[in-house]
Amino acid sequence: MPPRTEPNPIASVWAREQRSPDQPALSRDAIVREAIAMLDADGIEALSMRKLGARLNAGATSLYRHVATKDELMELAVDEVAAEIHVPDADASDWRAAVTEAAASFRTTALRHRWLSSVLGQAGLAYLGPNLMSFSERLAALFTAVGFPEPSGAIDAVLSYTIGMSTTEAAWLTTVARSGESEGEFIARLMPAAQQAAAGHAHLAGSYAESAATTTDPVALRDGKFAYGLEVVLDGLSLRLTR
Amino acid sequence: MPPRTEPNPIASVWAREQRSPDQPALSRDAIVREAIAMLDADGIEALSMRKLGARLNAGATSLYRHVATKDELMELAVDEVAAEIHVPDADASDWRAAVTEAAASFRTTALRHRWLSSVLGQAGLAYLGPNLMSFSERLAALFTAVGFPEPSGAIDAVLSYTIGMSTTEAAWLTTVARSGESEGEFIARLMPAAQQAAAGHAHLAGSYAESAATTTDPVALRDGKFAYGLEVVLDGLSLRLTR
DNA sequence: TCCATCATGCGTACAGTGTTCGCATCGAAG
DNA sequence: CTTCGATGCGAACACTGTACGCATGATGGA
Numbered sequence: 001m002p003p004r005t006e007p008n009p010i011a012s013v014w015a016r017e018q019r020s021p022d023q024p025a026l027s028r029d030a031i032v033r034e035a036i037a038m039l040d041a042d043g044i045e046a047l048s049m050r051k052l053g054a055r056l057n058a059g060a061t062s063l064y065r066h067v068a069t070k071d072e073l074m075e076l077a078v079d080e081v082a083a084e085i086h087v088p089d090a091d092a093s094d095w096r097a098a099v100t101e102a103a104a105s106f107r108t109t110a111l112r113h114r115w116l117s118s119v120l121g122q123a124g125l126a127y128l129g130p131n132l133m134s135f136s137e138r139l140a141a142l143f144t145a146v147g148f149p150e151p152s153g154a155i156d157a158v159l160s161y162t163i164g165m166s167t168t169e170a171a172w173l174t175t176v177a178r179s180g181e182s183e184g185e186f187i188a189r190l191m192p193a194a195q196q197a198a199a200g201h202a203h204l205a206g207s208y209a210e211s212a213a214t215t216t217d218p219v220a221l222r223d224g225k226f227a228y229g230l231e232v233v234l235d236g237l238s239l240r241l242t243r
Numbered sequence: 244m245p246p247r248t249e250p251n252p253i254a255s256v257w258a259r260e261q262r263s264p265d266q267p268a269l270s271r272d273a274i275v276r277e278a279i280a281m282l283d284a285d286g287i288e289a290l291s292m293r294k295l296g297a298r299l300n301a302g303a304t305s306l307y308r309h310v311a312t313k314d315e316l317m318e319l320a321v322d323e324v325a326a327e328i329h330v331p332d333a334d335a336s337d338w339r340a341a342v343t344e345a346a347a348s349f350r351t352t353a354l355r356h357r358w359l360s361s362v363l364g365q366a367g368l369a370y371l372g373p374n375l376m377s378f379s380e381r382l383a384a385l386f387t388a389v390g391f392p393e394p395s396g397a398i399d400a401v402l403s404y405t406i407g408m409s410t411t412e413a414a415w416l417t418t419v420a421r422s423g424e425s426e427g428e429f430i431a432r433l434m435p436a437a438q439q440a441a442a443g444h445a446h447l448a449g450s451y452a453e454s455a456a457t458t459t460d461p462v463a464l465r466d467g468k469f470a471y472g473l474e475v476v477l478d479g480l481s482l483r484l485t486r
Numbered sequence: 487t488c489c490a491t492c493a494t495g496c497g498t499a500c501a502g503t504g505t506t507c508g509c510a511t512c513g514a515a516g
Numbered sequence: 517c518t519t520c521g522a523t524g525c526g527a528a529c530a531c532t533g534t535a536c537g538c539a540t541g542a543t544g545g546a
Contacts, residue, residue, distance in 0.1 A: 026524080044365070048503065059525040061505075066523095070504065121364030122287070124414025126433070128440040133447065140446035150471070152450060157404070157472035164407025165399070171367030190369070197371040203383035204376065207395060228393070229400035236479030269495080291532065302496040304534070309494095313533065 026058050028066040032076045036113070039077065043174065044115040074119050079129025081116060084109045087138035090145035096234050098142055103162045103230055110166035114174050117167035147241065154237050161233050165226050183218045269301050271309040275319045279356070282320065286417060287358040317362050322372025324359060327352045330381035333388035339477050341385055346405045346473055353409035357417050360410035390484065397480050404476050408469050426461045 034055055038047050049070060050060040067073045086105040092098035110116050139159070143151040176186045191212055198204040277298055281290050292313060293303040310316045329348040335341035353359050382402070386394040419429045434455055441447040 049505085050503080053525095061507095061526080062524045064505070118361075118365045121410050121414060122361045122417075124411060124418050126415060126418050128437060130440075133440055133444060137441075137444035137447045140444075140450065144446060153468065153471045154475070156408070156468055157475045160407035160411065160472055161400070161404040161476070162407065163411065164403035164405065167364050167410060168367060168403065168406065171364060172369060174365075175367050175369050194371060197373075197376055198380075201376060201380035201383075203387060204380045207383065225396065225399055228396045229403055232397070232400045232479035232483070233404070233476055234479070235482050236475035236477070239478050240475070292534080293532080296496095304497085304536095305495045307534070 026056055026062060026066065028076070030056065031063055031066055032073065032080050035073055036077050036080060039115045040113055043177075044118050071123075075123070075127055075129065078116065078119055078123075078127060079131045081109060081113050082129065082131040082135055084112070085135055087135060087142060090138075090141040092142070095142075095146040096238075099158060099234060100227075100230060102139065102142070103158060104226075106159075106162050107166045107169070107226060110163075110170055111173065114170040114177075117163075117170045120163070121167060148237070149240060154240070157237065158230070158233050161229060165229060169222060169226075187218060269299060269305060269309065271319070273299065274306055274309055275316065275323050278316055279320050279323060282358045283356055286420075287361050314366075318366070318370055318372065321359065321362055321366075321370060322374045324352060324356050325372065325374040325378055327355070328378055330378060330385060333381075333384040335385070338385075338389040339481075342401060342477060343470075343473060345382065345385070346401060347469075349402075349405050350409045350412070350469060353406075353413055354416065357413040357420075360406075360413045363406070364410060391480070392483060397483070400480065401473070401476050404472060408472060412465060412469075430461060 031052070035047060035052055038052060038055065049063055053060040053063055056063075063073075067076070084105075085102070087102040088098040139155050140151060143155050148154040173183075176183050179186050179189075181189065191208070195205065195208055198208055274295070278290060278295055281295060281298065292306055296303040296306055299306075306316075310319070327348075328345070330345040331341040382398050383394060386398050391397040416426075419426050422429050422432075424432065434451070438448065438451055441451055
């Protein structure tokens with residue numbers, strides 16, 4: 001093995017700097033973008049400043065010229081990803097469909113970037129990034145336009161439910177992904193241990209046996225579960241609306 | 244400073260512990276207990292195997308005789324803490340009060356051990372520890388005794404809401420605690436930045452201004468917020484019950 | 487009583503982490 | 517052409533989780 005792997009040993013000789021054509025020259029945006037790619041691909045504990053620097057053909061400590069600390073980088077990544085959450089415009093006539101779409105969009109992004117819930121669970125929502133701010137703003141606009149007596153209470157209710165379900169799902173999918181198996185295979189392999197652990201717990205054993213009998217696609221099962229709970233929350237909210 | 248602070252020095256002496264009088268002899272239970280104490284005191288990133296070993300008057304690597312890995316230790320800590328969640332017996336006549344008590348108990352423990360949400364957010368609920376199992380069992384017993392058509396859907400709804408709200412609160416309180424200020428002081432210091440970040444977002448600016456005008460105790464505010472959302476969920480559930 | 491066995495503690499070491507510091511380089515401004 | 521400020525980076529520091537092998541002390545059989 002050679003003593004070191006030199007990123008570009010020849011290029012710098014004859015073409016003094018090659019940053020323009022292929023490499024985007026280590027900007028803050030490029031760093032955040034690549035960090036998100038690594039987080040999506042290999043999970044949250046696979047991201048280190050050294051590996052991220054290597055992926056950008058840069059030294060590990062060069063990143064600190066553009067980002068103060070790793071926590072700040074995660075903050076930027078969270079806000080970047082928050083732009084993917086779509087909240088319909090406030091004037092939507094069908095408020096249930098609008099809120100459902102917003103919640104589903106949140107869940108979709110949380111499952112696409114499974115590290116999101118981990119970061120939010122550790123650092124909370126006191127981030128104040130522009131995309132998170134406009135997400136909150138659009139939610140507030142939607143709920144006040146609907147005419148809820150306590151818009152912030154209604155927002156917190158549906159958002160808490162959505163965060164809780166998405167977090168649980170994301171953690172589950174992370175565990176599944178770490179096993180290298182498909183979701184169905186992992187469930188099948190986990191079932192004996194779960195059944196044994198449920199020995200002496202009548203209701204748990206019953207529900208385990210029942211879920212083992214049904215052969216539904218686990219993705220559809222999770223989708224249905226999320227939709228059901230969301231309907232429950234929306235029903236409770238609609239009671240507060242018509243009065 | 245004495246070498247260790249013993250939580251209940253008297254009861255364990257004459258009642259059941261048979262170890263040597265001075266050193267608790269580094270058992271798995273002692274390790275988990277001390278780990279929880281450190282997590283509660285200084286947060287999740289303050290716990291390292293070396294510090295934990297030092298607190299137990301033991302070398303860093305001695306712990307690995309009783310615990311396979313740090314992740315397993317966290318798993319044990321989560322299950323240990325799960326025993327503090329109280330779920331009323333299934334025969335409670337007032338199901339709303341029973342579910343409310345269970346949810347409140349979950350929230351209380353999640354706020355008492357603010358690292359819990361972080362761990363659950365990263366590892367999920369696929370833990371199968373005995374205390375978590377009996378927690379699930381008691382919830383299942385309660386909801387089926389109430390007579391819900393889909394007990395697991397109802398459980399997931401209220402549990403997701405509770406987890407989401409508790410996680411958000413715990414992360415917020417962690418941020419507050421890290422500042423060294425009281426919650427009110429921290430809010431006061433954060434307000435200018437929040438207001439500035441809300442510039443151009445009409446609804447957010449309005450709600451910020453409104454919350455700045457009210458001088459309510461932040462603890463009471465959070466309690467009310469949680470209760471309101473829980474009522475929403477329970478209302479939605481009761482619609483599914485009476486039919 | 488003596489010896490073998492075995493569980494437990496721990497010192498050392500390894501590979502990795504986030505981050506600081508000072509030095510080199512290089513494009514642009516004066 | 518010279519200066520200067522921004523940028524990249526190698527080395528280093530204080531940590532982390534954990535594997536390995538050695539010491540030690542208790543236990544139980546001969």
